[in-house]
Amino acid sequence: MHEGNWITRAPTLERKAILLAKVQDEAGHGLYLYCAAETLGVSRDELTEMLLDGRMKYSSIFNYPTLTWADMGAVGWLVDGAAIMNQVPLQRTSYGPYSRAMIRICKEESFHQRQGYHIMMKMAQGTPAQKRMAQDALNRFWYPSLMMFGPSDKDSVHSAQSMAWKIKMNTNDELRQKFVDQTVPQAEYLGLTVPDETLRWNEEKGGYDFAEPDWTEFFEVLKGNGPCNRERLAARNKAWDEGKWVRDGLLAHAEKRAARKVAAE
Amino acid sequence: MSSPNAAYPDTPGQSAKPRRHEWPLWEVFIRGQHGMSHRHVGSLHAPDAEMAIRNARDVYTRRNEGVSIWVVEARHIAASSPSEKGPLYEPSESKVYRHPTFYDIPDDVGAM
Numbered sequence: 396m397h398e399g400n401w402i403t404r405a406p407t408l409e410r411k412a413i414l415l416a417k418v419q420d421e422a423g424h425g426l427y428l429y430c431a432a433e434t435l436g437v438s439r440d441e442l443t444e445m446l447l448d449g450r451m452k453y454s455s456i457f458n459y460p461t462l463t464w465a466d467m468g469a470v471g472w473l474v475d476g477a478a479i480m481n482q483v484p485l486q487r488t489s490y491g492p493y494s495r496a497m498i499r500i501c502k503e504e505s506f507h508q509r510q511g512y513h514i515m516m517k518m519a520q521g522t523p524a525q526k527r528m529a530q531d532a533l534n535r536f537w538y539p540s541l542m543m544f545g546p547s548d549k550d551s552v553h554s555a556q557s558m559a560w561k562i563k564m565n566t567n568d569e570l571r572q573k574f575v576d577q578t579v580p581q582a583e584y585l586g587l588t589v590p591d592e593t594l595r596w597n598e599e600k601g602g603y604d605f606a607e608p609d610w611t612e613f614f615e616v617l618k619g620n621g622p623c624n625r626e627r628l629a630a631r632n633k634a635w636d637e638g639k640w641v642r643d644g645l646l647a648h649a650e651k652r653a654a655r656k657v658a659a660e
Numbered sequence: 661m662s663s664p665n666a667a668y669p670d671t672p673g674q675s676a677k678p679r680r681h682e683w684p685l686w687e688v689f690i691r692g693q694h695g696m697s698h699r700h701v702g703s704l705h706a707p708d709a710e711m712a713i714r715n716a717r718d719v720y721t722r723r724n725e726g727v728s729i730w731v732v733e734a735r736h737i738a739a740s741s742p743s744e745k746g747p748l749y750e751p752s753e754s755k756v757y758r759h760p761t762f763y764d765i766p767d768d769v770g771a772m
Binding site for chain 1: 718
């Protein structure tokens with residue numbers, strides 16, 4: 396998790412409380428989506444095991460490290476911003492349980508992006524070192540954020556079917572363009588530079604021309620070769636293994652109490 | 661009416677695979693601030709009812725969404741099957757006289 400190593404290092408108690416609230420939301424969003432997936436007939440434990448042994452994909456962005464406090468700003472602003480861009484149209488997806496999960500998620504996600512941008516404003520208006528940190532965070536998270544929309548439409552394996560079934564409503568490239576058009580002015584307001592020398596406003600199309608992310612890197616990250624893949628999955632496995640006695644204990648307790656109740660009746 | 665996966669009647673059940681240590685699935689219903697009935701908001705896993713309510717508090721009411729929580733284990737919900745909705749609801753479709761607009765009342769009578 397991106398926020399994991401910054402909760403204990405947040406610069407103020409308020410920032411720490413905000414980060415905890417955000418993490419609690421994100422855990423909730425994971426639960427909504429797992430519940431939606433379960434309606435298709437797979438059990439929670441099966442899904443968890445698929446994630447833990449690497450059979451189930453998760454968003455490529457989680458495999459990038461968060462090196463400085465400014466990364467908490469960049470993650471909220473860019474990563475949650477890209478997520479919102481994806482999730483807003485998904486509220487109208489054709490699969491009911493997925494749609495209902497997305498409606499709940501969208502209600503809560505906006506706070507994440509705004510708190511991230513707020514951190515970026517503080518850093519960008521701070522000391523020269525803080526501003527450098529903010530610029531560095533933007534440099535590192537810009538392209539991974541663009542990757543979050545998935546490969547270009549022509550290379551996307553699932554897009555055509557998902558569009559035909561109206562599971563997704565917009566193509567990856569459409570949403571990526573929308574994200575760039577929305578985000579560039581926000582970077583300008585911060586006085587930061589988007590790390591793309593080819594970035595130009597294109598009057599004719601009414602949007603920015605911008606450089607594609609490095610798709611070789613994207614597919615390497617998906618294959619498990621990103622900077623933090625092993626670490627992230629190891630942390631998930633450790634939490635699952637070390638939590639086993641708690642899960643088993645609570646279940647045993649519940650069964651014992653239920654049996655006692657039956658015996659008393 | 662009820663099926664192996666009662667809350668999700670069109671979903672194949674998983675009875676073939678023993679669930680081992682998985683916590684049961686609970687459906688969560690929340691009554692909002694404004695006097696409305698409890699409304700289904702989602703589901704979660706928990707070992708028992710007490711923990712299900714605690715988890716529902718954390719998962720579904722982080723922003724004052726509710727004043728009352730109900731939880732019920734999903735396997736206890738009997739559900740109609742979407743594939744039977746034709747015959748199930750047909751009787752209500754043929755009774756147009758149940759709707760107020762079925763009756764022509766002259767304008768002279770005034771609002772009714």
